[in-house]
Amino acid sequence: xxxxxxxxxxxxxxxxxxxxxxxxxxxxxxxxxxxxxxxxxxxxxxxxxxxxxxxxxxxxxxxxxxxxxxxxxxxxxxxxxxxxxxxxxxxxxxxxxxxxxxxxxxxxxxxxxxxxxxxxxxxxxxxxxxxxxxxxxxxxxxxxxxxxxxxxxxxxxxxxxxxxxxxxxxxxxxxxxxx
Ligand SMILES: [Zn+2]
Ligand SMILES: [Zn+2]
Numbered sequence: 001x002x003x004x005x006x007x008x009x010x011x012x013x014x015x016x017x018x019x020x021x022x023x024x025x026x027x028x029x030x031x032x033x034x035x036x037x038x039x040x041x042x043x044x045x046x047x048x049x050x051x052x053x054x055x056x057x058x059x060x061x062x063x064x065x066x067x068x069x070x071x072x073x074x075x076x077x078x079x080x081x082x083x084x085x086x087x088x089x090x091x092x093x094x095x096x097x098x099x100x101x102x103x104x105x106x107x108x109x110x111x112x113x114x115x116x117x118x119x120x121x122x123x124x125x126x127x128x129x130x131x132x133x134x135x136x137x138x139x140x141x142x143x144x145x146x147x148x149x150x151x152x153x154x155x156x157x158x159x160x161x162x163x164x165x166x167x168x169x170x171x172x173x174x175x176x177x178x179x
Contacts, residue, residue, distance in 0.1 A: 006101035009080040040075040057129035068112040
């Protein structure tokens with residue numbers, strides 16, 4: 001996901017280039033447009049990557065496609081005509097084009113992917129999760145705890161139980177009991 005934008009930087013504000021992203025080894029694919037702005041290059045488009053993680057209920061490894069709508073402006077560090085170094089952009093953490101006029105989207109896409117991680121991924125819509133009592137994967141095995149697990153209080157507890165995913169319920173202090 002690297003583009004040499006030397007030519008585009010020499011063009012007038014409003015000039016564009018479109019790129020098709022072929023699936024790379026991380027599985028990222030999509031289409032981006034690079035637009036010459038008065039300050040640099042604005043990248044817009046959608047990149048599809050693959051999220052790899054675990055089901056929030058049964059912890060089975062799983063993958064999901066992530067569509068990332070990208071919109072970021074990159075700033076040149078070197079004047080494309082003179083080769084002179086340019087002052088760094090004002091914004092902290094601004095994305096930059098390197099001294100060889102290469103715009104690298106890799107880190108940008110990685111950060112978008114992190115920000116778009118699913119909060120409660122399910123391996124399938126009807127995943128039965130782990131048994132709250134004996135811990136077996138109830139998609140695979142019907143354990144002997146089934147009868148008592150049907151008790152609605154168990155269902156409520158299993159819904160609250162942290163499963164490694166980032167769920168707002170994870171922080172609920174459900175171990176605190178009122179006396
Ligand atoms: Zn599952
Ligand atoms: Zn069980």
